[in-house]
Amino acid sequence: MRAALVGVDFGHSDFAASMEELMLLSRSAGADPISTITAKRSSPDSAYFVGSGKADEIGDAVVNDGLEIVIFNHALSPAQQRNLEKRLNVRVLDRTSLILDIFAQRAQSHEGKLQVELAQLQHLATRLIRGWTHLERQKGGIGLRGPGETQLETDRRLIGERVKALRARLEKLHKQRETQRRARGRNHTFSVSLVGYTNAGKSTLFNAVTKAGVYVADQLFATLDTTSRRVYLGQEVGNVVISDTVGFVRELPHQLVAAFRATLEETIHADLLLHVVDAASPVRMEQIEQVNLVLKEIGADHIPQILVWNKIDAAGLEPVVERDEEGVINRVFVSARAGSGLDLLRESIVEMARNAPRSAHLYQGGGDAQQDDGLADAEPADRQTEQYQHNQQQDQHDGAAPDQATEPGADDRFSTHSKVGIR
Secondary structure, three states, rough: OOOEEEEOOOOOOOOOOOOHHHHHHHHHHOOOOEEEEEEEEOOOEOOEEOOHHEEEHHHHHHHHHHOEEEEEOEEEEEHHHHHHHHOOOOOOOOOHHHHHHHHHHHHHOHHHHHHHHHHHHHHOOOOOHHHHOOOOOOOOOOOOOOOOOHHHHHHHHHHHHHHHHHHHHHHHHHHHHHHHHHHHHHHOEHHHEEEOOOOOHHHHHHHHHHHHOOOOOOOOOOOOOEEEEEEOOOOOOEEEEEEEOOOOOOOHHHHHHHHHHHHHHHHOOOOOEEEEEEOOOOOHHHHHHHHHHHHHHHHOOOOOOOEEEEOOHHHHHOEEEEEEOOEEEEEEEOOOOEEEEEHHHHHHHHHHHHHHHHHHOOOOOOOOOOOOOOOOOOOOOHHHHHHOOOOOOOOHHHHOOOOOOHOOOOOOOOOOHHHOOOO
């Protein structure tokens, strides 16, 4: 799909890096960026975000280059999005819609699909009116709507009911995760979560340390679903649980942060965060700052953290461990792809586990306990499929609508996968 990328420079130092990231995001969503249009403003235009003159320039590019979609590197209001689509006569997406579409494509697990659909519906609820021209008319409908209820009100009510069902299902999954965490807590299992900017190499590092074999690709948001594996790190600390989580990005939509809170809870409840950084990125310091902002938003900024500078082979650096003035490990330089420095990383995890505030009584006896904590060393794919089918049956038993919007070929009126994103 031929696309134009639009960005407005409000004087921020990371504007160029943000536009490069938009290019990667659009390609990850399946678009083919043909044109890039930029502007400088002190504040957004209330009607078109970019002003009427720049909107005409975008319209000329749409006609001359045969563009099918225009993607803005900003969050647009519903009114701005409607005005732009009327003026340009093509589909207009903002950054939030683009990221939601990528998440919809990447989600694999039942929980991930539920979370993406919830975020999409919440985003769509304020933009319903732009999809149809008849929504404000009143229609009679036996058994379908109340007296005088417009089509728009009906659609909002149906979306509200679906959101309620999704939240109920996610609450059940939240309780399941809580049960697993309590089991690991009883077994005194040290928990480590990988966090970091998207495409920093978290999943590659996770595979290198745990041999889990999760999906890895050189693209943004290749991994959405949290994967946890138990790893034995020697007699001194025994087993630790390492979790690979979703990557962060600039201006991560609040709907996604809220919807993925259950997934991100693995980060909130971790004993140690391995903050993976792309050492070869020229904007790595800005990416570190963005990740820390999201960690603060979800309440995980108090957890001990090690900066893991990954991709040192591309940056021309050597594997090493750096400590602060108090002798505490704060940075480890590794290459997950080449395997350099992984032994230093394991030793660092062991040291942090040994020196954790509760470790004095947890690791007496050498960590030989092998109680069942509900976490397998490797969960087969067929087990995930069985769990998904069980969850679907449970939804129907509870009276909730089946999860049609997340299944291929579903005929769900509010399957936002086809309304919000690039199709």
